[in-house]
Amino acid sequence: MNVLFYISGAVAIISALMVVTRGSAMHALVNLIVSFLAIACAFWTLGAPFAAALQIVVYAGAIMVLFVFAVMILNIGNEPRRRGGLSAWIVPTILAAVLLVEFLLAVSSGPRAPAGGVVGPVAVGMSLFATYAIGVEIASVLLLAGLVAAFHFGVIPGRLEDRDG
Amino acid sequence: MGSIPTSHALMLAAVLFLIGTIGVLARRNLVFVLMSIEIMLSAAGLAFVAAGSKWHQPDGQVAFIFILVVAAAEVAIGLSLILRINHYFRSVDSDEVSLLREESDT
Numbered sequence: 001m002n003v004l005f006y007i008s009g010a011v012a013i014i015s016a017l018m019v020v021t022r023g024s025a026m027h028a029l030v031n032l033i034v035s036f037l038a039i040a041c042a043f044w045t046l047g048a049p050f051a052a053a054l055q056i057v058v059y060a061g062a063i064m065v066l067f068v069f070a071v072m073i074l075n076i077g078n079e080p081r082r083r084g085g086l087s088a089w090i091v092p093t094i095l096a097a098v099l100l101v102e103f104l105l106a107v108s109s110g111p112r113a114p115a116g117g118v119v120g121p122v123a124v125g126m127s128l129f130a131t132y133a134i135g136v137e138i139a140s141v142l143l144l145a146g147l148v149a150a151f152h153f154g155v156i157p158g159r160l161e162d163r164d165g
Numbered sequence: 166m167g168s169i170p171t172s173h174a175l176m177l178a179a180v181l182f183l184i185g186t187i188g189v190l191a192r193r194n195l196v197f198v199l200m201s202i203e204i205m206l207s208a209a210g211l212a213f214v215a216a217g218s219k220w221h222q223p224d225g226q227v228a229f230i231f232i233l234v235v236a237a238a239e240v241a242i243g244l245s246l247i248l249r250i251n252h253y254f255r256s257v258d259s260d261e262v263s264l265l266r267e268e269s270d271t
């Protein structure tokens with residue numbers, strides 16, 4: 001179980017380095033997704049399966065979709081000289097394959113908990129909605145503020161008037 | 166086969182945070198800056214989860230959930246700001262948008 005943590009940590013570091021060194025935003029995004037998946041694997045080996053699931057669902061799912069759409073709207077992903085064909089995708093593919101092999105090894109070894117013990121979703125939920133209930137309220141206010149601000153900044157003035165008129 | 170040493174998990178978090186910092190400092194493209202900030206937030210969450218797993222308490226994962234909320238709000242506002250900047254300046258280069266307002270536009 002320990003070696004799985006180190007493998008996923010190495011994958012996370014390599015793909016994070018690829019993110020900050022890539023020229024094309026789309027290639028960096030693919031590497032960033034692999035990095036988040038590797039961090040999720042690290043969470044799982046640390047005995048935090050709920051955090052691992054959230055990392056995949058929220059980070060690698062929702063936030064990355066936002067990034068992909070933003071990159072497509074900004075049209076910065078397709079510089080012609082950066083279009084390297086297969087070579088740009090080979091490294092994230094290899095890293096993701098390493099994560100897949102790791103996952104298959106973990107599954108095939110049976111339902112074995114990480115050595116450090118598991119803090120399951122039930123304990124997290126009890127703590128979240130009992131001890132940290134005020135934090136949940138503040139987080140909801142923050143998300144509402146983020147929603148309002150994103151809508152305010154996202155609307156280009158001039159286009160809204162066309163729609164209204 | 167003992168449990169993973171907390172220091173190793175914290176070291177991984179520190180390295181990831183450092184990579185994100187380098188990305189924020191070195192890249193001029195605002196989208197890359199935002200992606201590097203995501204790496205940094207993720208590394209901070211990893212540190213929290215590692216600390217929570219050391220003492221077998223759920224508090225680390227609760228703090229990670231709050232970091233997740235902050236990251237979601239931050240990326241939504243940041244990307245909408247970048248779209249707005251791209252609309253005004255036709256560029257997402259942070260050197261070209263060092264002014265909050267175009268000088269010719271008033």
